[in-house]
Amino acid sequence: MTDASWTRSGQTASFTDQYLLSAFGAVLVVLLFFAPELVNPGLLFIIGMTLIQSVFALSWNLLFGYTGLASFGHAGFYAIGAYFTGASLRYGFPLPFVVTLLVAGILGALVAYGIGIVALKRLTGIFLAVLTVALTEALGKIIGFTPALGEQDGLGNIPRPIINLGVTCLDLTHSNAYYRFLLIACLLIIGGLWWVIHSRLGRTFRAIREDADRARFIGIDVARYRVISFMISGGTAALAGALSAPWTRIVTLDQVNWLASTQPMLNSLLGGFTSFWGPVVGSVVFTSINYWTRNYPGLSEMLVGGVLVVIILVAPTGVLGILGKLRARLLKGGRA
């Protein structure tokens, strides 16, 4: 649901919607928490991947949907997190797992800072997009020549962690345990992004997206805030990658190329990039299409492509945009 549709629907409808959405969200979280008892391990793995893809897509949409910057090489940040965490667990770096995740996020943010400080002072639009693609391709080449990172074969057999809590240990080696850790981590990250977007910082990002010149005129340091947005986005993408490594137990160069970078874009466009929840909905839609067409090789790509064409032609604001329009039409019909 877009912010605009809240106001269009009026105060009463907005309050009811908010109540219903909160209840829906709570039920969904409970269902997700008990998913290991409700679904088979294959579907559980897919749900876990959808959570990770949701965080990844949200990180991209923070840039595109809220700051007006396009990164076409976001997979590079994801890969930084995934490879760092994979290597840390595989080679037994003396770091607690939570610290490993934090370091992965910080690494992503630092690389984003490096690019941002060079590029975002002068470059936006297609130049920034090309630079981020170049970063990802360069990273892929470096990994491809690094034996410790598995070169072309990838880094496989990544063990799942055991977190030492002092008095007890949190054993995440079993899929169900790691899934619950993953769910909580993703919810915390999504909550953090929600807070950022609805804070003063998020409003500043939106002001820059709407009109950078006007934002500069009223005293906003546009370049600085763009770098901050890029750092949060890069750090979050790296966190998504970091969480994925112990889940899939393998990290490969498939995750470090321009094609992998299109995944968060696809999810955001499918769900609706004008809404906070759009990338999450897009990830769920994309995964659902893939899952229900898994017995028909090649069909999922055709369906996703077809849905994308329809969305771009009919509703550029994605699935949530279509739902918003339908709802508005229904309400209008009800009042008439």
Added chain:
Amino acid sequence: MKRRTLLKGLAASASLSLGMRSTYLRAQSGPLRIGVSYALSGVGAPVGTQFMKGTEIAAMQVNRDGGLLGRQIELVVRDDKYNSAESVAVARELAGAGINLLIGGSQTVTALGLAPLAPELNAVVIIAGAAGMPVTHELFNRNIFRTVANNYTQYSSFGRSLIETHPQVKTWISIAPDGDFGRDSALFFGNAVKKYAPGKDATVLDTIFTQGTATDFRTQINALMSSRAEGLYIGVAGAAQISFFQQARGVGLYDKFRVIGEVGNGEVTGKAMGRNTYPNLWSISYWNNDLEPFKSNPLSQQLYKDYVESTGNKFPPALVMAGQRSAMALFEGVRKAKSSQTDAVIAAMEELTFDTPGGPCSFRKEDHQMIATSYYSQMGPSDTDPFYKILQMAQIDTSQMIEPATPGVKFDIKDLPQ
């Protein structure tokens, strides 16, 4: 406890156990479900679909002969999309559906995702086409069996085969993609050429590296033409190899080299080049029904017949045999174990020897690597459709060319006796 409550409890327990028993019986008498996970879409599909066809034929052949353990085989097929994360999802889904016998890994990238999962899923996993060294080395576990020669064996055998059939060629060179597979295959090939050359007087020049997906080879072709080599190994595969041949032909590379070995494109290059196929082109191959030793092997003849009947195509790709052999390895393991339980099948397969269209195969107990004969085909142009032909097959017994088993330990060629 009241008597009525006790009786109700007993009745409920009895019906529950009867229900469970009937479910168990149904599972034992229904079809034997075997999971299959190959790359059926994406860039890996040309390989994965051929493996799939071979696996389907294997299941059809066994079902036609009465099935396994008195049950028909049902293949539960999934597409791994040439993606390691997808192969993990597929394996978990199949295991979640109660399937403990899996065939997959048509390429190394998906096998590396699949292999470490096998113990957790308590499944027997056949790695059908992945030749990457980690599968039977650092990623080894007792639940996986590889039914294809690994890179070291494959390309060392290829180098040996070419130098033994062309002892007059004294200087060799390679062009390969600048990745670990390209570097390794050129290294293994070159080392074998030096080792098995009569009088050990062959020279192997420095490898020329390129991009695996390159379309312009003018610089590399120029370097090859300037070299003094007479024998060439091409580690570039797919469409890039065809581009290489098209560009090389025009500048006289066909006249310069007396023999060329290529990484395994086989018929793909033959079909694309047709009458312009290099006349002494050697490929890694698995099967050619018209040539010995396949021509006199009844299993090969049956595979050809079944392939033609099910597809209408009289020119089966060689990889079909690899897919059929992989499935047959698992089926024969189940037959020998007289059980489909994971531990029983593993124990049976460790001692298994079975016949295939390419001759007898067995597994090395220590690292579950298949030992079989490796085949290499000589291809050249033809005046009749499809305008290329396979002229002969060479073969090497891989038991002579395999590295020592070091399960759990990373393979390093420096550790081998030179």
